[in-house]
Amino acid sequence: MAAKGKPEGAKKLRVTVWSEYRHEKKNAKVAEIYPKGMHEAMATPLRKDPNLEVRTATLDEPEHGLTEKVLAETDVLTWWGHTAHGEVKDEIVARVQKRVLEGMGLVVLHSGHYSKIFKTLMGTTCGLKWREAEDQEIFWITKPGHPITAGLDDRFVLDKEEMYGEHFDIPEPEETIFISWFTGGEVFRSGCTWRRGAGKIFYFRPGHETYPTYHDKNVQRVILNGVHWCAPDAGGKVQRDHFKSILK
């Protein structure tokens, strides 16, 4: 049986870190926090895992960096977008959805909640309350023992973050992994999972561009855990062919 996280025949789990890479070019504060771009900040800690093979892709590359070839060679895709959801081409969204249903994992980060791909897979508005006001955020683990929480204590804290508040308009999560507390009085289901087709999806809330969230060790650990958790399950050849045929 192929080991989890390494599909049959593959040597390593192939991860593509996708990000808009816009704020970093226009906003000095963001550029200072993430001088090489947010995608590089997300990719760097993943590259320390010898079981992963990590590349990045960004909005302004041809086909947003998500060609048929790149997606065919991607086992897990992570997605961060904020200011330019509308610029992502419908054709590329359909291509990503097809790969998720075939089994590619998808980690959706922060304002990616409002991306076309997440809304397409959920079927809902994915709306929520928000406020930028230096709230403290406390992440409580609601699923101890789950692989996405490996290595964590019973909670972890970010000193300053944008607030996201309920009601978060998503289908009932299959697993609620984290719930966040904010100074201003709000709560949020900040770590949730779903399966769609043969693919697994993990939504993880934090990561506003004006905070150094992706330099935080706990956040990095959760993303690493999430990438491993979303890895395609082995499945059989016949089953994969089945998905390919109904997705043709």
Place this chain on the structure above:
Amino acid sequence: MAAKGKPEGAKKLRVTVWSEYRHEKKNAKVAEIYPKGMHEAMATPLRKDPNLEVRTATLDEPEHGLTEKVLAETDVLTWWGHTAHGEVKDEIVARVQKRVLEGMGLVVLHSGHYSKIFKTLMGTTCGLKWREAEDQEIFWITKPGHPITAGLDDRFVLDKEEMYGEHFDIPEPEETIFISWFTGGEVFRSGCTWRRGAGKIFYFRPGHETYPTYHDKNVQRVILNGVHWCAPDAGGKVQRDHFKSILK
């Protein structure tokens, strides 16, 4: 508190029965079974319930019969389509989705599994196996006590139906109500429910156009039960405004 099935201020639960109404015009066999159209066969037993106010709408009417006004006055929509999913305009699909998320119930029937509206709300391909070969279908109740099963025995039978077989590519149902057995050796999750936004969705399998399925008393009972189950829950005014604002 407003009674279930009758939103605050409304006198009756307002149901719109939607159907393609194409096969009946082209196929003599279908026309013989459903001389007034399948939508009329579905609407007739619902009209016997004094708590319901029932209208019909079909594909070839302007805006497919689903104008803003009609949808605003619809508490539960039932959907049957087969041969012309592609002709349903994306604009109307978006309009129906918006109403479901606001709280309108949706009962999806038979080949409606492949309609744009169902695939949009599920986020998956909704693909399945199928065969037209006079299979017998036995519906087993897997959720006794559920209102959708009210008045039924522990199973019911259709002597001849089209077969639908697993794998059915849907998100894990929130409730599995019926599972079907077919003569040829297949099984199918033939009654399933989900919530999306404030709306409830019930998928119910039977109803191939060349069989008199919608004249069957048990099928009629399940559709009646399903319409009542999908009725909008009362909710508060503030909550409804919330959905309207995030859906604007």
Place this chain on the structure above:
Amino acid sequence: MAAKGKPEGAKKLRVTVWSEYRHEKKNAKVAEIYPKGMHEAMATPLRKDPNLEVRTATLDEPEHGLTEKVLAETDVLTWWGHTAHGEVKDEIVARVQKRVLEGMGLVVLHSGHYSKIFKTLMGTTCGLKWREAEDQEIFWITKPGHPITAGLDDRFVLDKEEMYGEHFDIPEPEETIFISWFTGGEVFRSGCTWRRGAGKIFYFRPGHETYPTYHDKNVQRVILNGVHWCAPDAGGKVQRDHFKSILK
């Protein structure tokens, strides 16, 4: 079809409000807040609903007030316990479980999370964090449009309550209705539902005995909504016989 909340043949929905009735006799502060007992404070607002027929039962009555006859005549049972979970006889717990599986609704309140009946139905420890420190509690609605939230705004507040914090060791809720925020930094899934057999279960967090929580209008509204939501669904006679036979 029988109306929801009124099983076939019954004139009204029959509710039994169960409480330990111990703190009120020993603690002057509790007696001052609830001079007729917590059960009476819970039952009084329910009695204003003409669709309900409400009785109470307490720990020190014979058979804890939950004789075979009382339970046979109960459609929904509400449960509050705290100091004396261990005194509830296993025989009575088994009797209540049997009725829930047959279709009786169960509303579990506050420290009832640690009652034998709730732990029996969940299969887990139902453990949690807690602190008595005058925290403010904000209840956020995570399921707008759900009947348990009818009449509420998008949140409601209790000025002082005992804190309950995650991790709450329960099976993944089928529906998460409320999540609470506490001044001290904790969060809690404070409104959750599950089905077991033909019965529906609603857990609702607030109600420490030293606070006037059950005099709060929003809390009263949620309990009223919860009682209606937990009402037995009509079901068919054959289905009810089925449960009686496997439960014999």
Place this chain on the structure above:
Amino acid sequence: MAAKGKPEGAKKLRVTVWSEYRHEKKNAKVAEIYPKGMHEAMATPLRKDPNLEVRTATLDEPEHGLTEKVLAETDVLTWWGHTAHGEVKDEIVARVQKRVLEGMGLVVLHSGHYSKIFKTLMGTTCGLKWREAEDQEIFWITKPGHPITAGLDDRFVLDKEEMYGEHFDIPEPEETIFISWFTGGEVFRSGCTWRRGAGKIFYFRPGHETYPTYHDKNVQRVILNGVHWCAPDAGGKVQRDHFKSILK
């Protein structure tokens, strides 16, 4: 990060195969099919996996072979019982439940559906229909891509088995993996998963003692996959201590 299936510090995944071992001693037909006992037939294919360390335990050993020490050294327990559920001591059931909630995986086989440990973890009767009549059973995969289905086609067949039919009185499964078709007209959710505490549970239907089911390659594959799937997730030390403290 610890590899899945190998908790931190452990060299191999430690599996205990538990079985009643009664039919084999009394029924010549069973003894002929399983000369070394059903537990040995189940354990033998698992022993071929170099990542597993496999032992067996049976009802008539002291403490049913499930001492504190054995359970402390068990990562995944498989359970087959039929004729003697009532002889399993409540004290041992509580011990097994405690270990599951701490994270030990549990694979429940065939008539183990009616074991004390399964009913305790589910909170329901776990009742079902059954018939011994040489039915053919076809297992349809309803979750392609799931690790429990790795290596399988879209279905597999057992020529003769005991029939189990719906309604199966279990809490709504978190994942429905297989649904079975039987010659006589019944269906059954024959592969289901749940989480309880930090532990994962997989129920897998086939295995009546008078058929050579546990010699079937597909059945062996599913049990092997299920054992790996149920393996404790890594989790953090603090989280494990949390479970130990609330379970003390």
